[in-house]
Amino acid sequence: xxxxxxxxxxxxxxxxxxxxxxxxxxxxxxxxxxxxSGYWFHEExxxxxxxxxNQRLLEKGFTLGFTQHVKHDYMQILFTxxxxxxxxxxxxxxxxxxxxxxxxxxxSILNCEGGLCFIESKVAPVKNLAxxxxxxxxxxxxxxxxxxxxxxxxxxxxxxxxxxxxxxxxVLPEKAFEQFSDGYFSKMNLCxxxxxxxxxxxxxxxxxxx
Numbered sequence: 706x707x708x709x710x711x712x713x714x715x716x717x718x719x720x721x722x723x724x725x726x727x728x729x730x731x732x733x734x735x736x737x738x739x740x741x742s743g744y745w746f747h748e749e750x751x752x753x754x755x756x757x758x759n760q761r762l763l764e765k766g767f768t769l770g771f772t773q774h775v776k777h778d779y780m781q782i783l784f785t786x787x788x789x790x791x792x793x794x795x796x797x798x799x800x801x802x803x804x805x806x807x808x809x810x811x812x813s814i815l816n817c818e819g820g821l822c823f824i825e826s827k828v829a830p831v832k833n834l835a836x837x838x839x840x841x842x843x844x845x846x847x848x849x850x851x852x853x854x855x856x857x858x859x860x861x862x863x864x865x866x867x868x869x870x871x872x873x874x875x876v877l878p879e880k881a882f883e884q885f886s887d888g889y890f891s892k893m894n895l896c897x898x899x900x901x902x903x904x905x906x907x908x909x910x911x912x913x914x915x
Contacts, residue, residue, distance in 0.1 A: 708852035709808040710815070712831050713870075714838060715846045715860040716803045718766075726760040726796075729805060730782070732841050733794070736834045738784035744793060747780045755780045759796055768798055788830045789813035802845075802860040807831070811851060823873045823911045832874055832906075839876045840899040847876040874906045 714729070730752070734740060743750035750758075758780050769778040779796040786792040789809045797804045814827040835847045848857040848870040858868040866884025869875050871893060882890075882903045896904045 707810040707812060710811050710813075710852075711850050711857070712807045712809075712835060713848045713850070713857040714805045714807070714844045715848070715857075715863070716805070716843070717845050717860065718801075718803055720843065720845070721763050721803060723760070723764075726763065727756045728843055729838075730756060732838055732843065733784065733807075733834065736837055737830075738786055738792060738834070741783040741785045744781040744783050750780055752782075755782055763796065763798060763803060766798055786830075788827060799859075804857075807834075815851075825911050828873060828911060835874065835876050836898055836902075836904060839902045839904075842900050844876075845878070846881070849874055869905075871905050871907045873908075873910045874904065877903050877905065879903050 730740075740752045742748055743755055747755070762779055767779075779798075781793055781795040784792045784794065784807075790813045792807060792809050794805060794807045797806065809831070814823060814831075816822045816824050831849075838844050839847060846860055846863045846869075848863070850857050850870045850872050854870060854872055857870045863869045863877065864881045864884070866881060866886070866889075869877065869885075871890075876898070879897070879901050882895075890905060892907070892909060894906045894908050896906075898904050
């Protein structure tokens with residue numbers, strides 16, 4: 706199994722309403738990442754079947770038990786993409802939040818020669834997707850990470866200014882930014898976006914295309 710880059714969208718649980726899953730998928734699809742298929746025991750599932758299944762499980766607050774087969778878990782989805790070898794999404798429900806992960810093989814987004822650097826043209830599509838998702842008003846925070854990073858931090862830590870994963874970008878509400886200590890983002894580029902958002906980019910990890 707390859708190492709994966711992850712863009713993690715975090716939602717307060719109160720956002721889960723009828724039509725929530727369809728709304729999230731629709732935003733992603735409208736950015737040019739169309740529905741390709743289901744995945745992992747659900748390859749033949751239609752988009753509507755995946756939406757209905759995941760919506761029902763989220764409304765129940767479902768978490769897969771240790772003895773349950775993975776086919777009973779949230780259905781994963783593959784998106785069409787001309788930018789990456791694969792783009793896959795899956796849901797996780799926890800006691801504190803709902804998370805949707807988009808994962809991409811690291812080999813599709815990193816230049817591994819002379820150290821790990823993100824390729825600017827490969828970052829751009831998911832960066833634009835993150836901004837659109839934020840400006841749609843449906844998400845509470847967006848983080849990014851690599852396989853060997855600490856992983857993304859829980860939503861409560863992000864909103865209270867404790868930690869955020871920026872590898873190579875994140876999107877936070879401006880009010881959360883104010884909770885972080887002075888200097889936390891000193892080596893990063895900050896840009897205000899619509900819906901009181903702040904786009905944070907670790908430009909030092911991005912190699913500009915020739």
